[in-house]
Amino acid sequence: MGAGKIERIEAEPRELPAALSRLRGEGYSHLITITGLDEGDSIGLIYHLARPGGGVAHLHASVAKGGEAPSAIGVFRGAYIYEMEVHDMFGLRFSGNPHMGRRLLLPDCYPEDEPPLLKDTDPGRVREKLFAPGTVCLQGPPVSGLSRYSPESIAVPFGPYHPAFKEPEHFTLIVEGERILDAIPRIGFVHRGVEKAAEQRSYLRDIFLLERICGICSMHHGLTFTLAVEKLLGLEAPERAEYIRTLVAELERIHSHTLWLGLVGYWMGFETMFMWVLTVRETIMDLIELVSGNRVHKSIVTIGGVRRDVEGEKLRRVGEKIRGFEKEFSRLIGDILSLDEFIERTSGIGSYTAEDARALSTVGPVRRAVGDPYDIRKVEPYCAYGDLDFKVVTGDRGDVYSLVQVRAGEVLESIHMVEQIVDHMPPGNPVPKRPFMGVVKPGEAYARTEAPRGELFHYVRSAGKHSPDRVKVRTPTLANIMLAAHALRGQTVSDVPLVITMIDPCFSCMDRVLVADAGSGRRRILTEADFHRMRRRW
Amino acid sequence: MRGALALLVDAFKAILEGPVTRPYPPGPAVEEEARGMPVVDWEKCVGCSLCARSCPAGAIEMVPAGKMRVGKREVPVRKPRIDYMHCIYCGLCAEVCPRGAITMAKKCLLIAGENI
Amino acid sequence: MDGATAVFAALVFPGLLFTFLMGLFFEYVERKLVARVQRRIGPLYAGPGGVLQPLYDFVKLLVKEELPPEGVDRLYYWLAPLLAAAAPAYGMAFIPVSSFRLSIDTPYDYVFTLFLFSFAVFATAAAGYAVYSPYTAMGVGRLVVQYSVYEAIFASTLALASLQTGATSFRGLIEYQALHGPLALYQPLGLAAAVVALLAKLEKTPFDLPHAKQEIVAGWMTEYSGRGLAFLHIAKDMSAVWGSALIVAVYLGGPLGPLYGALGGLVDAAWFVAKMVAVYAAVAFISSLAGRVRVRGLAEKIWGALLPLVFVQFLVVVALRWLV
Ligand code: SF4
Ligand code: SF4
Numbered sequence: 001m002g003a004g005k006i007e008r009i010e011a012e013p014r015e016l017p018a019a020l021s022r023l024r025g026e027g028y029s030h031l032i033t034i035t036g037l038d039e040g041d042s043i044g045l046i047y048h049l050a051r052p053g054g055g056v057a058h059l060h061a062s063v064a065k066g067g068e069a070p071s072a073i074g075v076f077r078g079a080y081i082y083e084m085e086v087h088d089m090f091g092l093r094f095s096g097n098p099h100m101g102r103r104l105l106l107p108d109c110y111p112e113d114e115p116p117l118l119k120d121t122d123p124g125r126v127r128e129k130l131f132a133p134g135t136v137c138l139q140g141p142p143v144s145g146l147s148r149y150s151p152e153s154i155a156v157p158f159g160p161y162h163p164a165f166k167e168p169e170h171f172t173l174i175v176e177g178e179r180i181l182d183a184i185p186r187i188g189f190v191h192r193g194v195e196k197a198a199e200q201r202s203y204l205r206d207i208f209l210l211e212r213i214c215g216i217c218s219m220h221h222g223l224t225f226t227l228a229v230e231k232l233l234g235l236e237a238p239e240r241a242e243y244i245r246t247l248v249a250e251l252e253r254i255h256s257h258t259l260w261l262g263l264v265g266y267w268m269g270f271e272t273m274f275m276w277v278l279t280v281r282e283t284i285m286d287l288i289e290l291v292s293g294n295r296v297h298k299s300i301v302t303i304g305g306v307r308r309d310v311e312g313e314k315l316r317r318v319g320e321k322i323r324g325f326e327k328e329f330s331r332l333i334g335d336i337l338s339l340d341e342f343i344e345r346t347s348g349i350g351s352y353t354a355e356d357a358r359a360l361s362t363v364g365p366v367r368r369a370v371g372d373p374y375d376i377r378k379v380e381p382y383c384a385y386g387d388l389d390f391k392v393v394t395g396d397r398g399d400v401y402s403l404v405q406v407r408a409g410e411v412l413e414s415i416h417m418v419e420q421i422v423d424h425m426p427p428g429n430p431v432p433k434r435p436f437m438g439v440v441k442p443g444e445a446y447a448r449t450e451a452p453r454g455e456l457f458h459y460v461r462s463a464g465k466h467s468p469d470r471v472k473v474r475t476p477t478l479a480n481i482m483l484a485a486h487a488l489r490g491q492t493v494s495d496v497p498l499v500i501t502m503i504d505p506c507f508s509c510m511d512r513v514l515v516a517d518a519g520s521g522r523r524r525i526l527t528e529a530d531f532h533r534m535r536r537r538w
Numbered sequence: 539m540r541g542a543l544a545l546l547v548d549a550f551k552a553i554l555e556g557p558v559t560r561p562y563p564p565g566p567a568v569e570e571e572a573r574g575m576p577v578v579d580w581e582k583c584v585g586c587s588l589c590a591r592s593c594p595a596g597a598i599e600m601v602p603a604g605k606m607r608v609g610k611r612e613v614p615v616r617k618p619r620i621d622y623m624h625c626i627y628c629g630l631c632a633e634v635c636p637r638g639a640i641t642m643a644k645k646c647l648l649i650a651g652e653n654i
Numbered sequence: 655m656d657g658a659t660a661v662f663a664a665l666v667f668p669g670l671l672f673t674f675l676m677g678l679f680f681e682y683v684e685r686k687l688v689a690r691v692q693r694r695i696g697p698l699y700a701g702p703g704g705v706l707q708p709l710y711d712f713v714k715l716l717v718k719e720e721l722p723p724e725g726v727d728r729l730y731y732w733l734a735p736l737l738a739a740a741a742p743a744y745g746m747a748f749i750p751v752s753s754f755r756l757s758i759d760t761p762y763d764y765v766f767t768l769f770l771f772s773f774a775v776f777a778t779a780a781a782g783y784a785v786y787s788p789y790t791a792m793g794v795g796r797l798v799v800q801y802s803v804y805e806a807i808f809a810s811t812l813a814l815a816s817l818q819t820g821a822t823s824f825r826g827l828i829e830y831q832a833l834h835g836p837l838a839l840y841q842p843l844g845l846a847a848a849v850v851a852l853l854a855k856l857e858k859t860p861f862d863l864p865h866a867k868q869e870i871v872a873g874w875m876t877e878y879s880g881r882g883l884a885f886l887h888i889a890k891d892m893s894a895v896w897g898s899a900l901i902v903a904v905y906l907g908g909p910l911g912p913l914y915g916a917l918g919g920l921v922d923a924a925w926f927v928a929k930m931v932a933v934y935a936a937v938a939f940i941s942s943l944a945g946r947v948r949v950r951g952l953a954e955k956i957w958g959a960l961l962p963l964v965f966v967q968f969l970v971v972v973a974l975r976w977l978v
Contacts, residue, residue, distance in 0.1 A: 154791070156789070162871065164867075164868040205592065207594075212626075267868050268868075272692050272942050272943060276548070279558050293573035294627070336541075338544065339541035341945050344951070497868040549939070553690045559695050560695075561698055
C-alpha cells in the first residue's frame with residue numbers, strides 16, 4: 001500500500017466534471033493532483049483522487065492537442081492550481097477556470113507555443129526564443145487596478161527575495177495601513193526542470209536527481225519514486241531495508257519539524273529561540289550523517305533496498321542519542337510553548353477552518369491541525385509503518401499555535417518510532433548486490449508517502465526503456481500554498497511571515513518543471529563587462 | 539510568568555555552557571561516518587566508463603589515458619576524471635566500479651583555505 | 655565654561671569622538687553578549703577577541719558602493735543620516751561623564767535633552783521619507799507610532815526625576831544624588847519604565863517594528879547603502895550610548911562612586927562608563943530574550959504595562975516630597 005500500479009477509469013473529456021462528482025460521491029473527496037501526459041495526438045489527463053480513509057482512484061481522459069477540457073473547479077475548489085500547471089506545461093486550456101490567462105510556474109516571457117513537457121518541444125528552439133532580442137522577462141506584480149480595493153491601499157511586494165523567505169517566492173500584498181486586504185501569490189522562481197530532466201536519465205540516476213527537488217525532505221522524494229518503480233518492477237525490498245528507510249524517513253521528519261519550529265522564532269523576531277532550537281537539532285543532523293553518510297541529501301534509498309546498512313554499534317548509538325535529544329527537545333519546547341509572548345503571537349493567527357482545508361485539498365500537518373487525521377503513514381502504511389505503534393497527532397483550531405503543537409507532537413511520535421525501530425530491527429541484508437541498471441517493463445504506477453510537509457505523490461510511467469517516460473511529482477507545498485494566501489486575508493503585516501510559513505512551505509519543491517537544456521550543457525557565464533552593463537542602468 | 543523565568547534560566551545556562559559553534563579553521567572536517575569524496579586509482583581502472591555513465595551529476599569525464607594492451611593489440615583507453623565542483627559526493631561511482639578503482643576517501647574539499 | 659571647552663565637549667569628550675568610540679564598543683558588547691546567549695561565538699577575529707569588528711564593519715560600509723534609488727529627495731537622503739548621528743553626539747556633550755568642567759553645563763540642559771530626543775526621531779523619519787518605497791513608508795509609519803507611544807513614558811520618567819530633585823540640569827541631578835544616594839533607590843519603577851522605553855527608542859526587540867526584517871525588510875532604512883547606511887548604523891550605536899548615559903546620569907548617580915574625583919576625573923569617567931556598559935548589557939540581554947510585538951499590541955503593551963508603573967512611582971515621589 002502507499003504505492004501501486006495504476007488502474008485507469010476512462011472518461012470522455014466532456015463528462016469529466018460529472019465523473020469527478022460521481023467519484024466524489026463515492027467517497028473520493030481528496031484531489032491529489034492532475035497528471036498530464038503527452039500521448040502523441042492527444043493529451044492525457046489523469047485525475048488522482050483519494051479517499052480520506054485510504055484508497056486511490058485514477059480517472060483518465062484524452063483531450064486533443066490544443067483542445068479544451070472542462071474545468072473541475074466546480075467539484076474541487078483546489079483543482080484550479082493543478083489545471084494551471086497542466087495549462088503551463090502542456091498548453092491545454094480548461095474552460096471555466098478563470099486563471100487561464102496567467103502563468104503559474106513558467107516565466108511570463110516563456111514562448112506560448114512551446115509547452116515544455118510535450119515530447120517534441122526542443123530545448124534549443126525554446127532557448128532561441130527566450131534569448132531573442134526584445135524578450136523582457138520581468139515579472140511584474142500580477143495585479144492591475146488597485147483602485148478596486150481602496151484609495152488608501154498600497155501594494156507591498158513580499159518577495160521574491162525577502163529576509164523572511166529561505167527561498168524565492170512572491171506575494172503581492174494589498175495593504176491598508178497594517179491590514180491585509182488581499183494576497184496574490186506568484187510561484188515559479190526556481191524551476192529547475194526536474195520532471196523533464198527525469199525523462200532523460202536512467203532510473204538509478206533519477207533517484208539522486210529527484211532527491212534534489214528539496215533539501216529538507218530529500219529522502220522522501222527518492223523513497224516515493226523508488227516505491228513507484230519497485231511496483232513497476234514487481235520488486236519487494238527486504239524487510240530490514242524497509243526498516244532502515246523508515247528510520248531515515250523519521251529522522252528527516254524530526255529535523256524538518258525542528259527546523260520549522262526554530263524558524264517560527266525567527267519569523268516572530270525571536271532569534272534566540274531559533275538558535276536554541278537549531279542547537280538541539282544538531283543531534284539529529286549528526287544522526288542522519290551517522291546513518292546515511294550525508295547531512296542533507298541522504299541518498300540512502302536505492303531500487304530494491306538501501307545503500308548502507310545500519311549495524312549493531314551504529315544502531316545502539318542512534319538509540320542513545322535519540323533519547324538524549326528527546327529530553328532536550330521536550331524541555332526547550334515546553335519552555336517556549338509556555339511563554340505568554342509566544343502564545344500571544346501565534347494563537348488565533350492565520351486561522352482557517354476545516355472546510356477550507358478540505359476544499360483546497362490541503363495535506364499534512366496543515367490538514368491535521370483542524371482535526372482531520374489524514375496521514376498516509378496510517379491510512380495506507382508503507383515501508384515499516386504497519387508494524388510500528390504510533391498515533392496521528394491532530395489539533396483542533398487551525399492556527400499557527402495549533403500547527404506548532406501538531407508538529408511538536410509529531411516530533412515526539414517520530415522519536416518513539418525511531419526507538420521502536422532501533423529495538424526491533426529485523427535481520428538480513430538490506431543492500432542489493434548491484435545497483436539497478438536495467439530497463440523497466442511498460443506500465444504506470446504511483447506512490448505516495450507522508451513527507452514532513454504532508455502527502456507527497458509521485459507518478460511514474462515507463463515505456464520499457466532505461467529511463468522513465470514521464471515522472472510527475474506533486475509536492476505537499478503546492479497543495480497547501482493556496483491556503484496560506486487564503487489565510488493571509490484580514491491579517492496584519494506583523495503576522496505575514498508567520499502566516500505564509502505556517503504551512504512550512506518549501507517553494508523550491510513546488511517549482512520543479514521547466515525545459516532542461518539536456519545535452520548541450522552550455523551555460524551562460526556573466527562576464528565582468530556584463531555586470532558593468534547591468535549596473536549602468538542604475 | 540513561568541515561561542519567562544524558564545527563559546531566563548535557559549539564557550544563563552546557555553552563557554555558562556558556552557558556544558556550540560566552532561571557530562574556523564575547524565578541527566577534523568570529516569566525521570567518521572561521512573561518505574567522503576571519490577578518488578580514482580588509474581592503475582586499477584580498466585576504462586569501462588560505467589562510473590561515468592551512472593554518475594547522477596555527470597561529474598565524471600573520460601579522458602584519454604594512453605594505450606592499453608588488449609590481447610596482442612594496443613588500443614587507446616580513456617579513464618575517468620572527476621570534477622569535484624560538479625560531484626555531489628554520492629558514492630555511486632565507487633559502488634558500480636567493477637574493479638574497485640574508485641574509493642571514497644575520508645577527506646573533503648574546502649571552498650577556501652587549506653585542505654584537511 | 656568658555657567657547658573652547660564647549661567645542662571640545664561637543665567634538666571630543668564626551669561628545670562626538672567619545673560617543674563614536676563608545677558606540678562601537680557598545681555594539682561589540684551587544685554582539686558578543688547576544689551571541690553567547692544564542693550559543694554562538696560572536697565576533698572573534700578582528701582585534702583582540704574581535705573587539706574591532708564593529709569598526710571594520712563601519713569602514714567597510716564607508717567604502718561600499720552607494721545605490722540611491724531613483725526619485726529620492728537628495729537633500730534629505732544625504733542629510734538625514736548625518737543629523738541622525740549628530741543628535742546623540744550633541745546630546746552626549748551635556749552629560750557629565752567625568753566632571754562638570756568637561757561637559758556643557760547650562761541650567762536647563764536636562765530639559766533640552768527632551769527636544770534633542772524628538773529631533774533624533776525626526777531625522778530618521780526624514781531618512782525614510784526621502785525615499786518612497788512601500789517598505790520605507792511602512793517603516794516610517796511604524797516609527798512614528800512607536801515614537802508617540804514610548805516618548806510619553808520616557809518624558810514622564812524624566813519629569814519624575816526632576817520632580818523629586820527639583821533640578822532642571824544634570825548638575826542639579828548629580829548634586830542631589832551625591833547627597834541622597836542614587837535615584838534608583840527611590841524610583842525603581844521609574845527606572846524599569848525608562849529601560850523599557852529605551853528599548854523602544856533604540857528599536858530593539860521586542861520593539862524593533864520600524865525595521866522588522868522578517869516583515870518589512872529594513873523598514874525605513876531599506877534603501878540606504880554604503881556611506882548613508884554606515885552613518886545610520888553608527889547613529890544607532892551612538893543613540894545607545896546616549897540613552898544609557900541618560901539612565902546612568904538620572905538614576906544611577908552618574909560618575910559618583912568610591913574615589914569620586916580622584917586622578918583628575920579619570921575614576922569618575924571609569925565609573926560612568928562601567929555603569930553605562932552594565933545598563934546597555936542589561937538592555938541587550940532583555941532584547942535577546944524577546945520576540946517582536948505586533949503593531950496592534952504595541953500601545954497596549956507599552957502603555958498598559960508602563961503607565962501604571964509610572965503612576966505608582968508618581969505617587970511615591972509625591973509622598974517622598976511631602977515627607978522629606
Ligand atoms: S567504473 Fe571503474 S573501471 Fe570502469 S572506468 Fe570507472 S573507474 Fe575505471
Ligand atoms: S560521487 Fe557521485 S557525483 Fe561524485 S563522481 Fe561519483 S557518482 Fe559522480
